Amino acid sequence: MREVMKKMDIEMKLRGFEDRCRHNGLKVTPQRTAVYKALIGTDTHPTAEKVCKIVRQDISSISLDTVNRTLLTLAEIGAAFQVEGTGQPRRFDGGLEDHQHFRCIKCGKIVDFHYEPFDNIEIPVHLQGQFQIMRKTVYLEGICQTCSATTSS
């Protein structure tokens, strides 16, 4: 059943996260775990503010600063990353598998997508010599269907 699988998946990720913290000399705190859980529980590439709101359902006293700090920490230890893009409030992604993003320049929505040729692009050797590459992604920008429909009045 789907739900059961999902729960197992989350449990596994949480276990991995705790290990990752320990390996990096970081304490496993309820706040950290909750932020991580909130992040992997959505595919909306949320802002710190948004994550904070979610986490406060469990830990009502968590501060926005802690959420911010924690999200940066997650990125540092490789448990998440900051989404590329151009918006003001920084956005995060807990999806570590290779995938691509489309961003709507009207509403700011960021949509995940997969496409074999993009997921599997190979970095050419001359660049590998020049840079130590840690992330690669195909980034598309434009207008989503909702916004297209709304605008054309």
Add this chain to the structure above:
Amino acid sequence: MREVMKKMDIEMKLRGFEDRCRHNGLKVTPQRTAVYKALIGTDTHPTAEKVCKIVRQDISSISLDTVNRTLLTLAEIGAAFQVEGTGQPRRFDGGLEDHQHFRCIKCGKIVDFHYEPFDNIEIPVHLQGQFQIMRKTVYLEGICQTCSATTSS
């Protein structure tokens, strides 16, 4: 001779820019022209602040707000774009030909590069139906040589 070609190229771009302004019902002001010129005169993906400094060599009284506003205007009329990436101060690019970016997460440097297979990626049909795509780029993130050298102490 290189210099002469460069000058002709700039002249052509400026002419095109003025046309683009008029077609969009925008007045051609010294400030706008200067901001545009500054932007196409660099490949460093500058911030508004940086552009402002450059422009002030010509127009010492230009305000940072005008530079900001103008850069956004350039993006709106398609004479430039905001660079994807994750940094705080927004950065701009006047290079409209297909090209890709590498961004160093240590020093924030953004480097242009070309690679045929990346420059020519085709957007799959199922995405074209879903989104109106206005820009595509391969975005790489990592650590540049300078920062690699510095860090490994």
Add this chain to the structure above:
DNA sequence: TACTATATAGGGCTTACTCTTATATTCTTA
């Protein structure tokens, strides 16, 4: 259980950017 190192909450601070308004400039049309 007690100790040490690290994390958090809260609040103030900084900085990039946006908004407002009075003045200046472009562009049009007579």
Add this chain to the structure above:
DNA sequence: TAAGAATATAAGAGTAAGCCCTATATAGTA
């Protein structure tokens, strides 16, 4: 070419994200 209408600019105040500081709290450990 002069005058008028529409738009742009400069300056400064306002806003919001996120960073920094410090006293208190908590996790890991012995």
